[in-house]
Amino acid sequence: MRIKSAKFVISNSEISKCPQSSIPEYAFIGRSNVGKSSLINSLCDNKKLAKTSSRPGKTQLINHFLINENWYLVDLPGYGYARVSKTQKKIFQTFITKYFKYRTQLVNAFLLADIRHGPQPIDLKFMEWLGNNLIPFSIIFTKADKLSSKSIENNINDYKNSMLTSNWEEIPPIFITSAKNKSGNKEVLSYINQLNIDYFDKSSS
Ligand code: GTP
Ligand code: MG
Secondary structure (H helix, E strand, O other): OOOOOEEEEEEEOOHHHOOOOOOOEEEEEEEOOOOHHHHHHHHHOOOOOOOOOOOOOOOOOEEEEEEOOOEEEEEOOOEOOOOOOHHHHHHHHHHHHHHHHHOOOEEEEEEEEEOOOOOOHHHHHHHHHHHHOOOOEEEEEEOHHHOOHHHHHHHHHHHHHHHHHOOOOOOOOEEEOOOOOOOOHHHHHHHHHHHHHHHHHHHHO
């Protein structure tokens, strides 16, 4: 699938104000600075679509981007950023939790993890929460341009092992990407394309 159009629609912290249509959407979640906004820009081939920064804590709201006029990419604030105040963390946590629990048109969450770091307890905890709430998710490793292919392979094996030892029976789909050189974009987009086809098939039957 090619992205022909990508438009910013709305930013907010209340799920009642998110777009009301029932078209499918895909949310990007993960630690602050992991590269969520950068990957959205890379997939859409537009460096200015989502705001990025080398400093963690840039994205602070739920951001909807309408893609090809018939599905949404959703950029969310990151978690795990130590410098965010306790109150702010609580606010993020509340609206992110509500987003995942009540946004019925969410087809899949993409949990982003920096390929350079081993499995982080906060990510494993978030995956467990997604699993407990029956929210389908996949893992996207980011910043692959920063590692050799051998190290990438080793780190992914570590990741898989630690998921299996945290009681996951099945490893979700895994993608390896770089927003810098666009590797992995094709795979992520064709996965979304397939999920969109299934979604529209189901809703028309
Ligand atoms: P928050 O909005 O704070 O949660 O962060 P985020 O996850 O949206 O990260 P963002 O996209 O703003 O990127 C953080 C930093 O990582 C920026 O300096 C990006 O240029 C850099 N970055 C993101 N993706 C990549 C990548 O694939 N390769 C490299 N080398 N740098 C990346
Ligand atoms: Mg961001």
